[in-house]
Amino acid sequence: xxxxxxxxxxxxxxxxxxxxxxxxxxxxxxxxxxxxxxxxxxxxxxxxxxxxxxxxxxxxxxxxxxxxxxxxxxxxxxxxxxxxxxxxxxxxxxxxxxxxxxxxxxxxxxxxxxxxxxxxxxxxxxxxxxxxxxxxxxxxxxxxxxxxxxxxxxxxxxxxxxxxxxxxxxxxxxxxxxxxxxxxxxxxxxxxxxxxxxxxxxxxxxxxxxxxxxxxxxx
Amino acid sequence: xxxxxxxxxxxxxxxxxxxxxxxxxxxxxxxxxxxxxxxxxxxxxxxxxxxxxxxxxxxxxxxxxxxxxxxxxxxxxxxxxxxxxxxxxxxxxxxxxxxxxxxxxxxxxxxxxxxxxxxxxxxxxxxxxxxxxxxxxxxxxxxxxxxxxxxxxxxxxxxxxxxxxxxxxxxxxxxxxxxxxxxxxxxxxxxxxxxxxxxxxxxxxxxxxxxxxxxxxxx
DNA sequence: TCTCCTATGATTAGCGA
DNA sequence: TTCGCTAATCATAGGAG
Numbered sequence: 001x002x003x004x005x006x007x008x009x010x011x012x013x014x015x016x017x018x019x020x021x022x023x024x025x026x027x028x029x030x031x032x033x034x035x036x037x038x039x040x041x042x043x044x045x046x047x048x049x050x051x052x053x054x055x056x057x058x059x060x061x062x063x064x065x066x067x068x069x070x071x072x073x074x075x076x077x078x079x080x081x082x083x084x085x086x087x088x089x090x091x092x093x094x095x096x097x098x099x100x101x102x103x104x105x106x107x108x109x110x111x112x113x114x115x116x117x118x119x120x121x122x123x124x125x126x127x128x129x130x131x132x133x134x135x136x137x138x139x140x141x142x143x144x145x146x147x148x149x150x151x152x153x154x155x156x157x158x159x160x161x162x163x164x165x166x167x168x169x170x171x172x173x174x175x176x177x178x179x180x181x182x183x184x185x186x187x188x189x190x191x192x193x194x195x196x197x198x199x200x201x202x203x204x205x206x207x208x209x210x211x212x213x214x215x216x217x218x219x
Numbered sequence: 220x221x222x223x224x225x226x227x228x229x230x231x232x233x234x235x236x237x238x239x240x241x242x243x244x245x246x247x248x249x250x251x252x253x254x255x256x257x258x259x260x261x262x263x264x265x266x267x268x269x270x271x272x273x274x275x276x277x278x279x280x281x282x283x284x285x286x287x288x289x290x291x292x293x294x295x296x297x298x299x300x301x302x303x304x305x306x307x308x309x310x311x312x313x314x315x316x317x318x319x320x321x322x323x324x325x326x327x328x329x330x331x332x333x334x335x336x337x338x339x340x341x342x343x344x345x346x347x348x349x350x351x352x353x354x355x356x357x358x359x360x361x362x363x364x365x366x367x368x369x370x371x372x373x374x375x376x377x378x379x380x381x382x383x384x385x386x387x388x389x390x391x392x393x394x395x396x397x398x399x400x401x402x403x404x405x406x407x408x409x410x411x412x413x414x415x416x417x418x419x420x421x422x423x424x425x426x427x428x429x430x431x432x433x434x435x436x437x438x
Numbered sequence: 439t440c441t442c443c444t445a446t447g448a449t450t451a452g453c454g455a
Numbered sequence: 456t457t458c459g460c461t462a463a464t465c466a467t468a469g470g471a472g
Contacts, residue, residue, distance in 0.1 A: 008253060010259055015456080019452095023450060024250070028247070030449090038229065038243070223447095225448095225468075235468090235469090238468090243466090443469100445468095446468085448467090450464080451464090454458105
């Protein structure tokens, strides 16, 4: 029975402190796991207890390694961010366009959104650093892609909305051999062309969610 | 009023997820602070929020830098070293990636089915019913995709290098115009992804004392 | 959106075995 | 030391403004 409200200070009693540490470490790992699940945060926790030679690693050792390796790449991302800050308008523009895409796609239904994200934008790691000219190129590229996306979305919206009965009849009457395949192929082609360069991906990732990095180090 | 017991799964609603993330991030920082005070843990937390360009750093950027610098001289971890260097690591990773591929492919299969139904069947007539041949078509398509995935997994096993799951998924999901080039690229990406593990090794060299380290990294 | 609120579920301090 | 227990404190989901 928690008789006292914990006073927030160093627990001098050794046993008590260790007990508290164990309990709270367990609690934090649980919290981390929950956060990871609930918010889609890819995370890891490495916990060395007092005197323990083996750390408690969550969710697993190699996942931890992966997360840490990505942490290592952070400086690169920071560099890019810095570059983007210098070209602030570009970054803003990208973010805005990205938001537009998401909005429109959501309006148009989860189907296209999921497909585009999965085939074109879903997370991949970044392996390069963008040069100034590459960034300029990117802006132009994105601009063009956005037009295509809008056209495509419009097209999909038109074709997805239930057509008038006459149109349905007509379409059914002149059914091509494999209408689904054609439709799918066209969409795939559009998607394919929409795939960004790998080094661009951090830009897209940035607007798509949160990430969290934490380090604890016992004295 | 927390009416429901939280169901431990990804929150699909965007706003709700972000709200939850904010609350829980705050909670975790508080927990970290308490743990630090109560148990004398020298710790830091770096938290990147959704769309925030600057992370929330606790207790301060300076202290975080100190902790991170100590992270570079981390204690022993023979087991992890082994896991990272040797077959165990690869095999674990292989298993996990295979599982991911299976999962992804299942999702893709559903997606494609939905797409086909929508564009090929449902879109044509609100009250239409899929013909026998159309359904057979869908079944065949899914079957084919699964074969591709199996082949891909086999290929991966033979080369014993793991490309990122996204690349696998992409390759399996859409026939690309230049498969060989893509293959090569995927392998390079895989190599790249596996290389950085090595920089971790120095972190697991000898040292003493209890410590706690945690990292969270959004995809 | 954001903040504030509070009922409810979750965490945990202190204790005894 | 390490369990398990239970009351008490704490965190937070969901709703209201």
